[in-house]
Amino acid sequence: MVESAQIRAARAYISWSQTDLSNASSVSLPTIKRMEKDSGGSTFSNVIKVREALEKAGIRFTEARGVEPKH
Numbered sequence: 475m476v477e478s479a480q481i482r483a484a485r486a487y488i489s490w491s492q493t494d495l496s497n498a499s500s501v502s503l504p505t506i507k508r509m510e511k512d513s514g515g516s517t518f519s520n521v522i523k524v525r526e527a528l529e530k531a532g533i534r535f536t537e538a539r540g541v542e543p544k545h
Contacts, residue, residue: 476525476535478510484533484541499527 485495492510496503501520509524513524514523525535534544 476521481510481515487543488531499523507543
């Protein structure tokens with residue numbers, strides 16, 4: 475599962491705003507904002523959409539619950 479801190483860190487790596495992520499993932503901006511709160515919370519399908527959008531933009535999610543640019 476993707477955690478809220480990972481989403482924020484991934485956006486920072488690729489210099490995306492929440493709006494950029496919303497557009498790239500087809501997930502609404504209010505949902506992105508909610509996902510990025512420490513409490514998180516979203517449907518499984520929205521989490522997958524966000525993760526796939528970030529991976530397509532060059533982010534790799536690590537097993538240590540971190541993120542890094544793909545090499």
